[in-house]
Amino acid sequence: MGNRFYVDHEPTSSTYVDDDSSSSHSTTGTSATSTFQEDEQINETTCLQSSQREGNNNTYLSINPTTHCDTTYGCTTLSASPIPSTQIHARSESKTIWRTLLTRSKYYIPVLQWLPGYSTHTFQQDLLSGLSLSSLFIPQALSYATGLCRLPAIHGLYTVSVAALVYACLGMSPELSVGPEATVSLMVGSGIAHQKAALDPEAAAAVASLTALCVGVFSLGLSLLRFGFLDSLMSRALLRGFITAVAVTVLVQQTVFLLGLDQAAKDAGITPESATLERIGFIFAHRHAVHFETASLSFAALVSLFSISSIKRRIPRFQRIPEVLLVVVLSTLGCYIFRWDQLGVEVLGQVGSSSINSPFPFPSWPSLPPGADIQHILVNAAMISTVGFVESIAAAKSFARKHNYFVSANRELFAYGSVNLVGSLFQCFPSFGSLPRSKVHEAVKPKTQMSGAVAGVCTILVTSFFMPYLYYLPSATLSSIIFMAIVALLQELPHDLQFMWKVKAWQDMFMLGIIFFTTMIYSLETGTALAVLFSLIITIRQTSYPRITIMGRVKETMYKFSPIKNPQEVVEHLEDVLIVRVDEPLHFVNTGQLKDRLRRLEHYGDLSVHPSEASRRCEDLRYVIFDTGGMESIDASAVQILHEVIESYHDRGVHVYLVRVDPNVMPLLEKSGILDLIGMDQVLQEVTDAIQAIEYDMATCSVVVHSSTP
Template structure:
């Protein structure tokens, strides 16, 4: 710490340090001056925070299932990382929380670690504990990258390979969600491994599709149809009436979840074989803040989790920083990739203490946050607090929520990952960018035919090779 020099005013010295501290802890910069924005800023942030929470809560339940974890872990992922990022992050519009891409990577990582050693050692961490450990490791990697000022990583990864990986993950999620959508979950015991590839799952589906539970399929695909119709209508309204913002704020996912609960309860669909969420363990209880049992990990588990954590840290950051730069340019302010790396690191470290799994920015939620009027990080703080309130007050009443509805939410989100693929491929072919096309196809096939882990390793290894090639 630097002390005042001879002849230097202590007041000016303290002002410099206060400015520097506020630079690294953004909440100390925007919160004291919050009143300068007037009442309209507060109203915009509150409306945005509540609007995003209406989307965040059902997404958290769905993505927790995609990650193979309990609904409460999804809710803590919606609360702790989002709250910490709102204090330390530089983006005013970014919505941090669970996402489909990270959730499937978490599922692959903890399933591999658990199957490899956890089943052989009774005292090994559970899947929930492995997810919390993974969040800690992701946080440490992000924190280290930020302190080393490696915020330029988003320009190192090949965009073509990143697109191929995202398309592959979207396809893997869609294939995997067909199992609960068709009511075939109970038939997977002993016949479909938890870490099966999309190809293996497709073969299994073709052999067991005759066991489809019709009621479950009707509920699930009805939810998908409603969500897709709502998405199409919103796009049409935005195109024809760009100044009309209120249709974009309609929480179609929340409508689907509430509607499914009402229909399931009134018609007593559980008695007809429809699988429901059931009683949620620890619902309505505050989380126990504790350090995950890292000491109980086997060395092979730690190595596997550390590798996955590094990949999740980089991919999550790259996806998030693209969104932060887009909205910073739109709203005419600057963001810092290095400070956001530190913010993501501390957010995931705190999330791991709450039992959350890794969390990063969401494109869809950030878009809603901006359209709803978010002008400061207070909007993210309000979203986090609303998610906490939902976990404590609402979750115990979601007993009759059909699991097919949650699968429909995840399936629709996965379609969002691959919906741009045809347009992107046509553009690449028009430019005769055959190398990019080959990279996209290679990563896609590695992800779909082998595993998500194989796809991530391919992306990172090939990106490193390309960087070395371009610099020599």
């Protein structure tokens, strides 16, 4: 006798097949305690579909998900699934407002999640990662402040300190390095250069801080309005075209400084707002005026930076070599010992007011300096907010996917807004996440956001005590650091172009080229505006057409329906009947083309047929079935258009059926008069119900016609 498998259940009957007797048996279960006998292990799972056990010929049939089988007693049905289940409540179980507040605060302030369980071992790794990050962070801050923003170098250090500390408390990504960023810094510098009047360094710093304040307010407002979806607004092609144009712009701009042509550029009328092509022409025209000592130092710095970086990628044990810090120290010592500054090599000079500087200025709200254009500042801040957020969240999400944790776009937007809002109080310029710097940070394996805080503290110490030692830091070295960081932005361009070519994404390649050449020929602001405009146009165009599908009956079936374009089945049109499935909620954006698309479906049976073709449906339409299972919501504008569509069918004598109507949509359909127009008897549960009603209507009409014939 085979093993017996008893299950607690209500009395029920089930059928099984015994190959030995070739007959069916009916068995009635009784309540008992589950037990096993040890002749043979019986699998306590659902029935295996048509599988054979070794050593016997009993076949297991899959009856339903709660049916269990025995080789001797057949299948029995459980009254409940053996998998335990619990009910999830939408509301929190917290009894008091304080417990709710604590739960919410941990969600919105991530430091409250990881700090209570923070360990010494974790801090050791974060300390090493933070020191490695600061060795890149501090030189980049000096470079971006002086080379891209055209501000005193001290403001770059302020920006690093505040951004690193604030993001460590509010940010969600341990790997993301938030601070001065190349694209954003260039946009800040461009915004300062395009002011109506020439600004002195103090006024320029005030404009940069005011821009940071506006960026912070914009970002916080978008976060509170839950506009985190903006990270999907700009396509990868548009963003790649814009970043590539920015990278080329910065490379050309820094080449002027690498070759020591900055003074010649001023004499030739090259200004910060000059177009990139104009700068390229200037470089070729003045190649004979290259400053030999500056160009030699720049070449040596670039070779050192790229060589050490290449070695680090190839040999993991050299991963912690701070190549940027090493080049900064060696070039500064060389300039101090050999007095390259007396040979015409430009140096950083004095940073701060004394040998011991305050790590932060006294906090105060930035004010608008005389001659500044607040309208231009607001427009520039809006562009910086969009571009900075899209770049930063893309980097944060890439790290989240790689290291298996979650990043919320809205919470990151709140963190970026807080970084810039707080930074504006301390004379900082706008800052966001930097992908190239974050990749370096990721390579040193930070455990938590404490790594960024360590980098911020290191910057504070350098700002307070070590600035006099940077007096002889060559400006060519800072330009070399910027050059290296910008080249990293171009590393993904070949891969993206190759992928677009492979999948024949001609539209994306065209958009990339348009954004690139527009930014190169005109200005950074024009390129930014065009990229955002194209994104909006593409988004509106793609959402303005409702996703509707024409359905048909599967060949040689009665009530099986499938999309007409289903490649796996032969689907046929129903004569006199149009079945339209609405696959998404309807709103004012996507219903503008609803009438035209329904007309094309009625005449051609397919939206891909060009309107110039002759109609492919010869019969007159008599019935329309709207399958609204995917229409989970509808707004007033859409329901008004739907009413007009149904009224048009009604005037033509076409019967309209609505099936699978969502309960949330039903009240609005009733108030709009649609249900009164078609009648409640034509609002049904499934497409099959509507087809049966149509068949009955056709049969009734046929009987009436025959009976009226003499």
